[in-house]
Amino acid sequence: MPHPDLPVRVPAMPFLAADVGGTFARVALMQACHDEGRQVEVLAYRKLPCAEFEGLAELLQSFVDSEVRTSVRHGVLACAGHVKGDEVLNDNSPWPIHLAQLRHAMGWDDVAVLNDFEALGYALGNGSVGASRLLCGPAAQAEGPVLVIGPGTGLGAAVRLPIAAGGHVLATEAGQMDFAPGSIREREVLAHLAPHGGYVAYERIVSGPGLLTLYAALCALHGETPELATPEAITVAAAACSDPRAVEAMEIFCGSLGSFAGSLAMIFMTTGGVYLAGGFLHSMFTLLERSAFEKRFLHGRSVHAFLSRVPVWVTEHGRNGVLGAAQWYLRRGVP
Incomplete structure (x- = not known):
């Protein structure tokens, strides 16, 4: 994911990126990559059905338990709808999403949120039609x-x-x-x-x-x-x-x-x-x-x-949502 205006301050440790839809959530463990022509490295990835989990924290924790072998203190969510106060407002969400509760449940220092199609825009609008x-x-x-x-x-x-x-x-x-x-x-x-x-x-x-x-x-x-x-x-x-x-x-x-x-x-x-x-x-x-x-x-x-x-x-939607969310997160910088 080339990105010429990547800020100097990017997370050295892996972080989670999740593309949360009404039916499926795509979750990835990501890490900044400074190789030429590449910016984000996908360390692990899974597509999970939302209906199998009581909430987003349970879904993300399931991914962490099965795929993550290192400490994760940051996350970025690509969600339909928009944020009002502490809540992600979306009529099609399978469960309510409250950011403070999620941050506490996951033990994160920070969680950032952007619109799911905003994330796709960062992934797909880079001049490459791919597949x-x-x-x-x-x-x-x-x-x-x-x-x-x-x-x-x-x-x-x-x-x-x-x-x-x-x-x-x-x-x-x-x-x-x-x-x-x-x-x-x-x-x-x-x-x-x-x-x-x-x-x-x-x-x-x-x-x-x-x-x-x-x-x-x-x-x-x-x-x-x-x-x-x-x-x-x-x-x-x-x-x-x-x-x-x-x-x-x-x-x-x-x-x-x-x-x-x-x-x-x-x-x-x-x-x-x-x-x-x-x-x-x-x-x-x-x-x-x-x-x-x-x-x-x-x-x-x-x-x-x-x-x-x-x-x-x-x-295809594929991994584009998590890749775009990660790209935006790196561009935004980490608190």
Whole structure:
């Protein structure tokens, strides 16, 4: 993870970095590395299901007990949502996260927190597409802001500014924006979800649970009983064209994701490209390719010329969250 403005004062001892999602937490034991071309060394790494633990402290302690053979006094968390006072506020968190309690339970001197997509922005916005797959747009990358989007348990987004502007990452709550239907069918779905009007967030449609919501709404509109109970089952059925409601739900999901990504790309003028992050999207790459994603991403009229020059990549989430969190932590410096 090259980073030209690494502060002189970095932790000499290993520290924990955790990327905490609504379903899984990815935890790593990290250490600053001064080898040329590399900044962070991963000493140990595990992906743990949140549902198996009573709280974040128990999950982190399980990792320490099984993987760590040295003293750890510092940690950094990449979490969805934002910090208010001592608490991480996130509607999709599997348990409450209170920083003072966590610091005491782990016996740490310090715990730092950043948004999970802010962490992804630091990892993915460094000019290297790695194992990413090009979905649409030109393969060549230009200098400029980079947008990172990921539908999972919720819908996250962040923007990395170019190096000339400091390379900082702006966290957002873009997933909470009002859903904007792009077709008559989507208007019918929105009316079903909010029959008396009111607020429906994008993440209620464009997320793993959102795909399930779409499927159930479409079944209701057709007067049918839903037969599929998980986003994974809907994705498989859509790929096999074995369930017409699953196919329709996936079409709306992909089209809405395209509109959402295109709108944010316009707002931030992301000439550096757009990353769609997460194993959920990576596993449905073919469905995205043949969907209305690109058409909806490009929008229309004069903005089409700009958006057609913006590359859109699909990438695995993988270790990027913990790597980006560690990069930010080293840049921030340790108290």
